Amino acid sequence: MDSNTQDQIPPVSLTKQARKKLIIKQVNIHTRLTYSDLVNLINVSEDTIRRDVNELAEDGEVVKIKGGAMSIAYHYGHESQTYSQTNKVVIAEKALQLLKDDMIVLIGGGTTIREFIKKIPATLRATFITVNVLSAVELLDKPMIKTIMIGGQISTYSQMTVSGEVFEYLSNIKADLCIIGTNALDAANGLTDSDWETIQVKKAMIKAADKVAILAISEKLSSTMKMKIADIQDIDYLITELPPDNPALQPYKSKEVELL
DSSP states (O other), rough: EEEEEGGGOOOOOOHHHHHHHHHHHHHHHSSSEEEEHHHHHHHHHHHHHHHHHHHHHHTSSSEEETEEEEEEGGGOOOGOOOOTTTHHHHHHHHHHGGGOOTOEEEESSSSSHHHHHHHSOTTTTTTEESSBHHHHHHHOOOEEEEEEOOOOOOOTTTTTTOHHHHHHHTTTTTTEEEEEEEEEEEETTTTESSSHHHHHHHHHHHTTTEEEEEEEEEEEEEEOOOOEOOOOOSSSSSEEESTOOOOOGGGGGGTTTOOO
């Protein structure tokens, strides 16, 4: 993972404790990272990263997944450990202005999405379609919302359904709004991730909606992973906790995206 954010550039040599602290922070910011992402970030061997992740997983600091690590807050039952929760609540409240009665909303998953679902008014009447099991569970608390879960094989990387049934379903719908998170976001490189299956599903979700909103904390700005999901021009709304006139959002202003 490449990044232009200065506080994400570690010193040349880190102690084991500092290295682990950096791993936890970056995994929390980006939800999940592969071993190669972490190797590029910290500039140590993959064996060292694997040992650190194993120890952090044993201590309950991260969740070990195939090929990398996931934020403990993303794991079911650990919602109280959500990273940057205050900022994610601000994002959630901003996103509410996009909702209208009788909409068809296609929604992804993640800790920011979870905060958004919690904020949806109980009086909203709409249909929500999701590929994420945890999002579906959260939506069940909303009495006026019809929830449709697209079934199939679930990715251990993203906890999204990623099998052929998903693409068939998405190719046959046109939602009013798609609301998703992203692990990395950059004005030049767009939305990126490290998992091919997850990327294909998100591409299909974006294609299946009239409008697309990205919810992301500002710490994800100016970061890039291996594979592209979409260009910034392909989305309609970028919602962070920052006010739209914040200098950090300046590179995104000329990209035909509305900043909320």
